[in-house]
Amino acid sequence: MPLYEWRCPKCHALTTTTDNSTPPTCTLCTISLHRRYTFYKPAPFTPHFNVSLGRHVSSRQDFLEGLKAASDSATERTGIPHNYVPIDIADRDAFGATDESMDDYHRQHHDSPTYDQLREVHASETGGI
Numbered sequence: 001m002p003l004y005e006w007r008c009p010k011c012h013a014l015t016t017t018t019d020n021s022t023p024p025t026c027t028l029c030t031i032s033l034h035r036r037y038t039f040y041k042p043a044p045f046t047p048h049f050n051v052s053l054g055r056h057v058s059s060r061q062d063f064l065e066g067l068k069a070a071s072d073s074a075t076e077r078t079g080i081p082h083n084y085v086p087i088d089i090a091d092r093d094a095f096g097a098t099d100e101s102m103d104d105y106h107r108q109h110h111d112s113p114t115y116d117q118l119r120e121v122h123a124s125e126t127g128g129i
């Protein structure tokens with residue numbers, strides 16, 4: 001069964017459906033989600049202890065239900081709408097990373113002075129103390 005991915009243009013929440021006939025609506029923002037096209041194939045689900053939920057999750061469905069329950073609980077507790085979604089570490093969009101911000105990150109790190117350069121500056125300012 002094919003899976004279709006949709007992303008909210010506002011809050012960036014990712015939703016998966018088995019039907020691509022109509023775009024689903026974001027449960028938080030109540031706006032239509034945008035179809036997300038990708039050639040990335042997520043790894044098969046491995047049962048594990050999930051630290052976010054604080055319990056063992058046996059399947060993807062179990063994990064999604066746990067996130068839904070945690071979202072509902074946090075919404076009720078805080079009065080602020082919560083919608084926890086699984087985030088793929090390879091999904092840069094989910095973290096709001098843009099090509100520009102990635103370039104800035106690399107520029108900062110490549111332009112940073114080395115430890116030896118900092119020592120030279122320190123030595124010239126303090127007379128080597």
Ligand SMILES: [Zn+2]
Binds near residue numbers: 009010012027030
């Ligand atoms: Zn949204």
